[in-house]
Structures are given as structure tokens and as C-alpha cells.
Amino acid sequence: MKEFNGKVLFLNRSDINTDEIIPAKYLTEITKEALKSFLLEDLTLEGFDPKRDVAEKKVVVTRANFGCGSSREHAPWALEVNGINLVIAENFARIFRQNMYNCGMIACELPEKTVDDLFKEFAGKETELATDLSRNVFVFKSGASTKEVPFSISGFDKALVEAGGWVEYADAKY
Amino acid sequence: MxxxxxxxxxxxxxxxxxxxxxxxxxxxxxxxxxxxxxxxxxxxxxxxxxxxxxxxxxxxxxxxxxxxxxxxxxxxxxxxxxxxxxxxxxxxxxxxxxxxxxxxxxxxxxxxxxxxxxxxxxxxxxxxxxxxxxxxxxxxxxxxxxxxxxxxxxxxxxxxxxxxxxxxxxxxxxxxxxxxxxxxxxxxxxxxxxxxxxxxxxxxxxxxxxxxxxxxxxxxxxxxxxxxxxxxxxxxxxxxxxxxxxxxxxxxxxxxxxxxxxxxxxxxxxLDASGMEPVVTFGYKPDQVKTVKEMEGTMVDQVYLGSCTNGRIEDLRIAASVVKGHKIADAVRAVVSPATPLIFDMALKEGLIQIFMDAGFCVTNPTCGACLGMSNGVLANGEVCASTTNRNFNGRMGKGGMVHLMSPASAAATAIKGTITNSSLYKGRK
Known part of the structure; x- marks a missing residue:
């Protein structure tokens, strides 16, 4: 199973598309590792510098409709090779969400109000997140403040996360 | 139920x-x-x-x-x-x-x-x-x-x-x-x-x-x-x-x-079709849509006709009916990519390819290339494209480029005028 803990990258915008996560010109790569330095290269977000801001981050927290547009699984892969296996958002585009779980990664939806509170409390500060999959709770920590946020995950999605993805699961079962 | x-x-x-x-x-x-x-x-x-x-x-x-x-x-x-x-x-x-x-x-x-x-x-x-x-x-x-x-x-x-x-x-x-x-x-x-x-x-x-x-x-x-x-x-x-x-x-x-x-x-x-007008996107999301009338006068550098959205024979026929007898504007380059060899062949036999070439279009082989900024019509930084494709995301057709999505008829008219314009200006008129 992958790791779902570490420093948080806050992306304060809705509708971040997969062209922004990994531009099409890198789709000629045939290894995941080759995508590493291009993650979020074309993201339109004021004050965001991919080289500076992506380094050492392990979790993304963002707004609505994350991962819309192209079906490219290169988007989750570009996150994965940077050690980011967890994205938290108000909601996701269908294909991106399914690609994440298919890779044994987590795309977790939280209510708009909860996400908004997370931005108010933690964005702009050095924030660490620990995921407790036994209790379905995220623990956010920044300086002295700690916040527990419960989440839900379906049994099938959890099975994919535990199996490390859909290929082995499907081939064994069907 | x-x-x-x-x-x-x-x-x-x-x-x-x-x-x-x-x-x-x-x-x-x-x-x-x-x-x-x-x-x-x-x-x-x-x-x-x-x-x-x-x-x-x-x-x-x-x-x-x-x-x-x-x-x-x-x-x-x-x-x-x-x-x-x-x-x-x-x-x-x-x-x-x-x-x-x-x-x-x-x-x-x-x-x-x-x-x-x-x-x-x-x-x-x-x-x-x-x-x-x-x-x-x-x-x-x-x-x-x-x-x-x-x-x-x-x-x-x-x-x-x-x-x-x-x-x-x-x-x-x-x-x-x-x-x-x-x-x-x-x-x-x-x-x-x-x-x-x-x-x-x-x-x-x-x-x-x-x-x-x-x-x-x-x-x-x-x-x-x-x-x-x-x-x-x-x-x-x-x-x-x-x-x-x-x-x-x-x-x-x-x-x-x-x-x-x-x-x-x-x-x-x-929705009522009879009240609809030709429309075009602005901005970087496909739901950012205005009427062609509202966007009239917007300068473009490139016009692209093709893709899985609008590169079929019907699209080429419509665009050619607008383009026929006209030249594209001096400041514009126009690219047409019939979406399949059969479509290319039909367009050739129907004389559509000749119409596009006479107007100054570049005719390319069937490919997705330009739509996602991979080949055959990538935009330079700051350039604007009137396109019959499906996504106007920032950087979609080339880093720093702006894409306005529209119908083949509107794109063809825009190629002639050099600015976003309604096809009724040209269709059937020499």
C-alpha cells in the first residue's frame, strides 16, 4: 500500500484540468518517472511556482472539479512519481477520480465547507497531514494547531488502495 | 418504472x-x-x-x-x-x-x-x-x-x-x-x-x-x-x-x-433551437461562451478546422461553402485537417480541398496533433486560434496560446476576415 502522509500543497482554485497537471507535450513519454519534473507546469494560479511549491509535498488539497478534461492517467502518475498519493477536493472529474483509485491512490471528496475551513486554517502555512485508514480520519497539523477531519471511502475503493490498484484485483477476480 | x-x-x-x-x-x-x-x-x-x-x-x-x-x-x-x-x-x-x-x-x-x-x-x-x-x-x-x-x-x-x-x-x-x-x-x-x-x-x-x-x-x-x-x-x-x-x-x-x-x-x-445564435468560447473553460456577435472583431493568428469534434465531411462541406471564392486574411494562417482518409478522399473528389487551397489554407493529413498542441499547428506564446476543436484550456494548443472554440462555419468566416465573425457575411457570396 502507498503512503498517504506528509506535507500539504494547497491549490486554491476550481476546475484544474489534466492539461494543467501534465501538459500534452509530455504524453510522448513511455515511463512514469519521466513526468516527474513537469507536474503542474502549466497551472494557472497566481503566485504559484511549480519548481518551488511542489518540492517535498505529499498531499494536495484543492477545490471543485479537480482533474477535469483529458482522460490521461499521466496526471495521477505525475503526482505519484512526486510522492503525492492523496488529493483532497470538494469533488473530482469522473475519469481522474477513477484513475487515482485504479493506481491505488486516494482521491477523497470532502464537503465544500470543510475544504473551505481547511484553506482558512492551514493554507499558506507549513502543514503536515497524517491519514488514519483504520479510522477514516485525516489529521492536519500546523505548529500548535491540530485538526481531525473524518472522511468516507467505499469498500471497493479501499480494496483497490489495499491491493495497490485495479489490474491485479480484476485479473484475480474475473 | x-x-x-x-x-x-x-x-x-x-x-x-x-x-x-x-x-x-x-x-x-x-x-x-x-x-x-x-x-x-x-x-x-x-x-x-x-x-x-x-x-x-x-x-x-x-x-x-x-x-x-x-x-x-x-x-x-x-x-x-x-x-x-x-x-x-x-x-x-x-x-x-x-x-x-x-x-x-x-x-x-x-x-x-x-x-x-x-x-x-x-x-x-x-x-x-x-x-x-x-x-x-x-x-x-x-x-x-x-x-x-x-x-x-x-x-x-x-x-x-x-x-x-x-x-x-x-x-x-x-x-x-x-x-x-x-x-x-x-x-x-x-x-x-x-x-x-x-x-x-x-x-x-x-x-x-x-x-x-x-x-x-x-x-x-x-x-x-x-x-x-x-x-x-x-x-x-x-x-x-x-x-x-x-x-x-x-x-x-x-x-x-x-x-x-x-x-x-x-x-x-x-432549449429552443430557433432562438439560438452562432457562439464562441472566451477564456480557458468550455462553459465560457458568448455569441459570435459579442466577440466580433477579436483578432486571430490561426484558424484550425478539424478534430474529432468537427473534422468530418459535413464540417468540411460547410466550411468550404463559406470559403469558396475568398482568400484568407493576410495576417492569418489557416490549417484544415480532414479527420480520416475517407473524408480526405471525399473532400478531394468534391473539390473542397481545391477550395481550401485556393483560399490559402494548409491542408494536412488526418491527425489529432494541433488540438492538443502536439503537432501540425501548435500556437506560439500570445497567439490566438479560432478552432473547431473541443478544449480552450490554457496552453491546450501551445503554451501561452488562446483558443476560441466555434463551428466550422464561424471558423471559416473568421479565416477570411481575420477577426471573429459570423459566417452569414460570406456564405454564398463572392
Whole structure:
């Protein structure tokens, strides 16, 4: 199973598309590792510098409709090779969400109000997140403040996360 | 309680229901192209699972960057080619026979009403025009599709969009779908299917219905769906004629996939076609839509005619009817890419290619290249493109470029004027 803990990258915008996560010109790569330095290269977000801001981050927290547009699984892969296996958002585009779980990664939806509170409390500060999959709770920590946020995950999605993805699961079962 | 088209197709293909309401569906067709498939092929091989569930149900094409532009794209082509040979996939379309997947595969008769289709390409929703459940998926789903012929989907809810009335002259399917996306917004149909119906849709050709369904994904939709009718049967007839005693029998069989009158919808929307105008996108999201009139005068550097949205013969005929007898503006470069070799051939025989060339267009081979900024018409920083494609994302056709999505008629008129303009200015006038 992958790791779902570490420093948080806050992306304060809705509708971040997969062209922004990994531009099409890198789709000629045939290894995941080759995508590493291009993650979020074309993201339109004021004050965001991919080289500076992506380094050492392990979790993304963002707004609505994350991962819309192209079906490219290169988007989750570009996150994965940077050690980011967890994205938290108000909601996701269908294909991106399914690609994440298919890779044994987590795309977790939280209510708009909860996400908004997370931005108010933690964005702009050095924030660490620990995921407790036994209790379905995220623990956010920044300086002295700690916040527990419960989440839900379906049994099938959890099975994919535990199996490390859909290929082995499907081939064994069907 | 009646069923929607998607519910009927799910019920006929479901082999398992997983916790959380996810269905495992049996697939009728798995489509592949060289951008998302090679990694799936390599991964299957690395897992010791270099197998295919049924070589006859797998269709493959090289379309995104073709002919190869560099060593990396050549390698993607090589992996596809060797894999197709190795597994005896006879419907593999290599250079010379290749075209934009969502134009080529319908043209070959690979999609039928009631089918389940997946492809590692978000615009797979195009094939819903044939009343199929056709959805874009990622590489892992593609891998399992290739290996096992199955895919998981959450049972989608359906939005019914009824387009009443008749489209005015100069207004086309592209204007209709952009108008609908403006109303639904870019995630208004996420995890949902959109059924397009009503007299204006009934009056559309299969080409126009494909344009309509093609952009369902731009509202987040899993697929678009049009009901089967005699237009569908006529289009498919060369491929299905041995299976039915006549066209009426085919229609009767296919009509089982039409949604029931008492089907339950998440939402229903009604639009009046007769009040619609030519529209165009502004900004970086496909729901940012204004009328052409409001955007008139916007300078463009490039005009692009093509793609899985609008590169079919009907689109080229419409654009050529606007362009005929005119020259493109001095400050503009224009590119037209017929979406398949058959379309190219028809355009050649009908004299459309000559019309485009006389006007100053560059005619390229069938490919997806420019639409996603990979080849054959990439924009420079700060450039503006009037395009018949489907996405106006920032950087989509080249870093720092701006894309205005519009119909082939509006794009053709814009090429002549050099600024965004209505096709009525030129059509039929020399």
C-alpha cells in the first residue's frame, strides 16, 4: 500500500484540468518517472511556482472539479512519481477520480465547507497531514494547531488502495 | 418504472455489482490509440499478462501524432504496431489508413446501438451518438479492458436535454453543444449521462450528433447519447445489412435501447433551437461562451478546422461553402485537417480541398496533433486560434496560446476576415 502522509500543497482554485497537471507535450513519454519534473507546469494560479511549491509535498488539497478534461492517467502518475498519493477536493472529474483509485491512490471528496475551513486554517502555512485508514480520519497539523477531519471511502475503493490498484484485483477476480 | 438508455445498457452488460454501487460491465469494444495504450501494453507485459481478451473486439489506431514527429512518438507507434501484430488485432490502422479515432471508428461501423465502448481518451463519448454507452477512461482501465473485456462504472444518473424547434441558418451542432455546456457548466454533468433529444436533434445527421455527443465530457458527462432512428440505421446499413431483413427491422431491434417514456431523470432541460445564435468560447473553460456577435472583431493568428469534434465531411462541406471564392486574411494562417482518409478522399473528389487551397489554407493529413498542441499547428506564446476543436484550456494548443472554440462555419468566416465573425457575411457570396 502507498503512503498517504506528509506535507500539504494547497491549490486554491476550481476546475484544474489534466492539461494543467501534465501538459500534452509530455504524453510522448513511455515511463512514469519521466513526468516527474513537469507536474503542474502549466497551472494557472497566481503566485504559484511549480519548481518551488511542489518540492517535498505529499498531499494536495484543492477545490471543485479537480482533474477535469483529458482522460490521461499521466496526471495521477505525475503526482505519484512526486510522492503525492492523496488529493483532497470538494469533488473530482469522473475519469481522474477513477484513475487515482485504479493506481491505488486516494482521491477523497470532502464537503465544500470543510475544504473551505481547511484553506482558512492551514493554507499558506507549513502543514503536515497524517491519514488514519483504520479510522477514516485525516489529521492536519500546523505548529500548535491540530485538526481531525473524518472522511468516507467505499469498500471497493479501499480494496483497490489495499491491493495497490485495479489490474491485479480484476485479473484475480474475473 | 421506466429506464434511461444508460440503465438499459447497464442491465444488459452488468456482470457484477460492487460495494458502493459500482457496476462491472462487459465490453463490446475496446478502442486504443498510441498516446494512452503503449504504457498499458508495457505494464501488462511487465506483469506477465501480455494477453488480449478478444482481438476482434479491440480496435487500434495511431492518430495523435502521425506521421511520427520525433523518436519518442515513433517509439509509441512501434509499440502499438508490434502489439497489434503479436495479438492478431486485424483492425489496426497504421499510417496511410489512419484517422482521428472518433471519426475513423464510426466510419468503419465499429459502434452499434446498445454497445459498451471504452477508450483511453476522454472524447470517447462521441460514440454515444449511436446510442451506445461509450466512455473515456484512463490507462489502468484500458489495461483491464484489453485483458478482461470489462470495466467498472458507477451507475450514472441521466440528464435529458430536449432541443425543440429548428436551427436557424448559420447555427450548427457545435453552437448547440456550446450553448448547452454554458448552461450546464464544466462539471454540471459529472458522473452523469446526457441524453440529447427533441426535433432539432432528430433532424441532425450522424455527423452533427457526433459533434453534440463529443463535447458531453466538457460538461463533465460520462457520455452523450442520441436515440437510434432511421438516420442511425442509414449510416450503419452497409455494416449491418446481413443481420436484418430490411432497415425497418433494424430500427425496430435498435429501438429497444431508446429510453422509456417514463424513465426517471436527474434533471431535464429544454432549449429552443430557433432562438439560438452562432457562439464562441472566451477564456480557458468550455462553459465560457458568448455569441459570435459579442466577440466580433477579436483578432486571430490561426484558424484550425478539424478534430474529432468537427473534422468530418459535413464540417468540411460547410466550411468550404463559406470559403469558396475568398482568400484568407493576410495576417492569418489557416490549417484544415480532414479527420480520416475517407473524408480526405471525399473532400478531394468534391473539390473542397481545391477550395481550401485556393483560399490559402494548409491542408494536412488526418491527425489529432494541433488540438492538443502536439503537432501540425501548435500556437506560439500570445497567439490566438479560432478552432473547431473541443478544449480552450490554457496552453491546450501551445503554451501561452488562446483558443476560441466555434463551428466550422464561424471558423471559416473568421479565416477570411481575420477577426471573429459570423459566417452569414460570406456564405454564398463572392
Amino acid at each position: 421506466g429506464k434511461t438508455t444508460a440503465q438499459k445498457i447497464f442491465d444488459a452488460h452488468r456482470i457484477d455489482t460492487l460495494e458502493g454501487g459500482t457496476s462491472v460491465l462487459r465490453l463490446d469494444a475496446v478502442f486504443c490509440h498510441e498516446i494512452t495504450t503503449p504504457i498499458a501494453i508495457n505494464d501488462l507485459a511487465a506483469r506477465g499478462k501480455d494477453r488480449v481478451f478478444d482481438p476482434d473486439r479491440i480496435k487500434a489506431v495511431i492518430d495523435h501524432v502521425t506521421p511520427a514527429k520525433d523518436s519518442k512518438t515513433a517509439e509509441q507507434g512501434r509499440i502499438m504496431r508490434e502489439w497489434a501484430r503479436r495479438h492478431k488485432i486485424k483492425d489496426f490502422f497504421d499510417i496511410g489508413r489512419n484517422g482521428v479515432c472518433h471519426a475513423l471508428f464510426p466510419e468503419k461501423g465499429f459502434v452499434r446501438p446498445g454497445y459498451t465502448v471504452i477508450m483511453g481518451d476522454s472524447h470517447t463519448c462521441t460514440h454515444g451518438a449511436f446510442c451506445a454507452f461509450a466512455a473515456g477512461i484512463g490507462t489502468t482501465d484500458l489495461e483491464v479492458g484489453i485483458l478482461k473485456g470489462i470495466c467498472t462504472f458507477k451507475e450514472p444518473k441521466t440528464i435529458k436535454v430536449t432541443v425543440k424547434g429548428k436551427l436557424p441558418g448559420g447555427v450548427y451542432a457545435k453552437d448547440v453543444i456550446l450553448t448547452i455546456i454554458r448552461q450546464l457548466t464544466v462539471n454540471g454533468a459529472t458522473d452523469k449521462v446526457i441524453e440529447f433529444t427533441g426535433p432539432a436533434v432528430d433532424a441532425m445527421s450522424m455527423e452533427s450528433r457526433m459533434t453534440l455527443c463529443n463535447m458531453a465530457i466538457e460538461a463533465g458527462g460520462t457520455t452523450g447519447i442520441c436515440y437510434p432512428d432511421m438516420t442511425t440505421v442509414e449510416y450503419l446499413w452497409p455494416f449491418i445489412k446481413d443481420g436484418f431483413k430490411d432497415k425497418k427491422a433494424a430500427l425496430e431491434a435498435y429501438s429497444q435501447w431508446k429510453a422509456d417514456p417514463d424513465a426517471v431523470y436527474e434533471k431535464t432541460i429544454e
